[in-house]
Amino acid sequence: MRTMDNEPVESVRVLTPSGMLGAGWDHATVERGIALGADVISIDGGSTDSGPHYLGSASPKTTAKAVKRDLRSALTAAAAAGIPVIVGSCGTSGTDSGVDWVAGIVAEVMAEAGLDLKVARIYSEQNSAVLKEYLDSGRVHPLPPLGELRAETLESCTHIVGAMGHEPIVEALRAGAQVVLAGRATDTALAAAYPLMKGMPPGPTWHAAKIVECGGQCTTNPRAGGVLATIDADGFTIEPLDPAVSCTPTTVAAHMLYETVNPFEMREPDGTLDVRDARYTAVDDRIVRVEGSKFHAADQYTIKLEGARITGYETMSFSAIRDPLILADLDAWAELMHTILRQRVSQTLGLADDEYAFDLRLYGYNAVLDELEPESGPPREVGVMLLVNAPDQATATAVAKVANPLMLHLPAPGMDYLPSLAFASSPAEVERGAAYEFVLNHVVDCDNPTELFRIEMESTGA
Structure with a gap:
């Protein structure tokens, strides 16, 4: 590893090659990020964006071949540079089987590339019986638009995950993990974990993590690839990894509008990012500097639950009218x-x-x-x-x-x-199988940030 946890650093550089593992990127952009001094590679492996099917069925939306290609790029570059790789929400929804699926692909890549890296698996799937104990003790609370949680709803879910913050990832890194494969996690926790562990302030760290979560989406060409965030005591800078692409104050600031209820705030398990006083300044025609971000610690640490259940079985047909x-x-x-x-x-x-x-x-x-x-x-x-x-x-x-x-x-x-009229296919009826719905949008009060998660360490590879 490039630096030990107890060694003071002035800044931390986070390389995010893409907004999603398996979406693909140009390996040259990863090499450029390494050359610019990246300290960690963070990649989001999933989301709820594509609906409840992937959580309900515990199946990935990406193909193993695409995920393997991206992991080969990230792991070989990181191993050569001596920096860790962090993947979150493995297998799209972050179920235990999703973590194991990505871990199996990591093992294949390392065996083929002759790598020997210490891998941490962080499991985030929840047991309904355990959650009912939290519910009975008044420690589960609804988020809008849902109401109070009923025990029967927990029992009806095929899979339930908790969205971890940065703490379980930090625990795995401190235990020596060179590759962290996390279950369901907040998108920002992946990029925030290493800088927070190295002592970077939470305001700039969480804000930078939010901006880089989708890779090149904060640039003038979202298709071009990833970005590098450099976080220090006073703020952070964002630089695109494709030399032909730029970050501007507008493209960077605009990402706070993405998937947030309030464009000035974003809640994490341990507190709230506040960007009301943030200032976005162009360093040159490609790089943006951000200062003034704040983070307000919460009185109560909470973990958000996501759960899906079967609503029935679907058959679809499609016709066209002219x-x-x-x-x-x-x-x-x-x-x-x-x-x-x-x-x-x-x-x-x-x-x-x-x-x-x-x-x-x-x-x-x-x-x-x-x-x-x-x-x-x-x-x-x-x-x-x-x-x-x-x-x-x-x-x-x-x-x-x-x-x-x-x-x-x-x-x-x-x-x-x-x-x-015109049917799109023959036969016209397409059986889609089980249909799912999200039924959990609740938080659990936790005394310990890692109490709902399980970490397993292993050394896999050559």
């Missing part, structure tokens, strides 16, 4: 579709309305913004997505099959002929 008479009053056609489909499901399958559900999404009309859509007038063509949800897959598919002729030939009210 008929101008239907498009002239698409709302009337959609209302007729709802009415006739329910009638035919009752007639043919004998199902009551509460035994299944379906959603009709009109892409090109209002599927994205719904009633907030500002444009008026009929569209030229619309894609009709039918999503059927039922307690079992066979029922969902049966309802979708009943809808098949309607998705192909249903005329609008007043039409005296059968139109022909």
Whole structure:
């Protein structure tokens, strides 16, 4: 390792090559970050952005081949430089199996590259029985828009994770880990852990971590790759790793608008980042300096819970409308579709309305913004997505099959002929399997920042 934990440093440089492990980056940008003096490489491995399926099913959204390619780039560069690599929210949702999946790929990379590195696995998956003890003692609290948590909700989840702060990562680094593979973690904890361990102030550290969490998104070309943050006692600087790309005060400041309820504040497990007094200054045409960031320690340390459960099983079909008479009053056609489909499901399958559900999404009309859509007038063509949800897959598919002729030939009210719509695939019905929903948006009061997490150390490789 480049420096020991007890050695004082004036600054810490954090290299973030991309906003997500498996998204890919140019290895030359990592080499540039190492040449500029990077002290640590941090990479986010997951998110809730893609919905509840990945947590509910404990499956990754990225491919093993892409993850392996990125890990080879990061691990070989870091090993040569003697600096650690930190990956968080492994396997997309940070479940225990996600951590083990990434750890297996790390072992493959190290064996093939002849590396021998000490690896820490930090598990963040939670046991519902243990969480019920916290609930019974009044230590679980809801975040908007959810209400008080019920024990049955915990029991209904297929997987529950806690979003760790920087402390478990620091504990692993202090134990000698050269590669830290964390379960679910706040995006910022990954980049903040090493600088905080080295004594950098929390205000600049958490702010810098927020800016670099998505790699090149804080630059003038988000597709170009990663960034390097240099944190010191008074603030931090952000520099893109692609020489052809720039950071500007606007691109850097704008990232505080990303995924935050308040553009001036961001809550972490141990406190709140406050950037009201932050000043963003261009050092040159590529680098930005930020000073004035503050961090307010919380009276109570909390860990946020995320949990998902199965809501049923889905079958989807997709058709497209180009008929101008239907498009002239698409709302009337959609209302007729709802009415006739329910009638035919009752007639043919004998199902009551509460035994299944379906959603009709009109892409090109209002599927994205719904009633907030500002444009008026009929569209030229619309894609009709039918999503059927039922307690079992066979029922969902049966309802979708009943809808098949309607998705192909249903005329609008007043039409005296059968139109022909266009299915996107044959067969038209696509079984999507289990559907999930997020049901936890709660925090747990903790006495110890690491009490909900488990750390395992191993040496794997050549």
